Amino acid sequence: MTRALLLIDIQTGLDNPGWGARNNPDAESNAARLIAHFRAAGGPVIHIRHISTNPDSPLSPDAGGTGFKPEAMPGPGEAVFEKSVNSAFIGTGLEAHLRDAGIDSLVICGLTTPHCVSTTCRMAANLGFDVTLAHDACAAFADNADTGWRAGLPAMSADDVHAGAVSHLHGEFVNARATDDILTDPA
């Protein structure tokens, strides 16, 4: 089994206060620990970058937030794929890259848990990849859950959104593990 680290949208535009309250401030530092681990072991590190086509998004080129955060800067020779939708597999060469490189297993982390991370995990699993989700190297915003569709449904906290999203994935699409556990027992 050849395993790669797949980092989703760890970009400065997601520091914009307009996204609302966030959980897990340690997501980026945990992602950095995974990056260091994969680099030390010679494992592939793959970066996904969101380039929004919506000019009002903090992740649009005009907004200046498409750059990577310092904890997740691509290293020399590491693959970077740009996407404009949630799934890193749609409109990109990611799947072909993974197949060509013989990669059949992924550790996925990044931003945000219920949207781009969840969608990419789901497609990865459904395309036949073995997926470990580094849940504490991900984070969610409260605004990622819009409860306006049902009268009386209260707003959800950022951690509720994160916990729900991971729980919907765990056991069905991914094995959700903590960064510490992945570092000490990668299997």
Place this chain on the structure above:
Amino acid sequence: MTRALLLIDIQTGLDNPGWGARNNPDAESNAARLIAHFRAAGGPVIHIRHISTNPDSPLSPDAGGTGFKPEAMPGPGEAVFEKSVNSAFIGTGLEAHLRDAGIDSLVICGLTTPHCVSTTCRMAANLGFDVTLAHDACAAFADNADTGWRAGLPAMSADDVHAGAVSHLHGEFVNARATDDILTDPA
């Protein structure tokens, strides 16, 4: 805009008690109302059927639960696609069928909200289709959320799972609406 009704996994195997507590017993009757509405209007009705490759699944051929429920029997000439993963777009001819038929808008409903419905909604939206989720023609099981990845995280009720899944989709991937609203104002 040409809109189709896309029905996900409304199959007898999902009546198996092994799935645990379920919310929204009206999901199938609401799906039946949508089917009747689309048929009366001459709109396309498309059926997705899960054929599990896991012999222990109630949705495997051996288990005898792959048939459609009475409320969601395909009519003459209606398209049926079989899948073996969560997304109705992976390993099927669904996307090509929709493109060939000029369908650019979908009303999606079925089972289960956080797994096959959510995954199919996400891919449909990311592939460029306009998606309305008929949220009260969907249902979830408590067991669709596995909270075992975080110590101390309590189990989630079936309605919590459903509400979380719809809230993660609404406004990002879909417009989540009640069946009554779709029937009286399809736009």
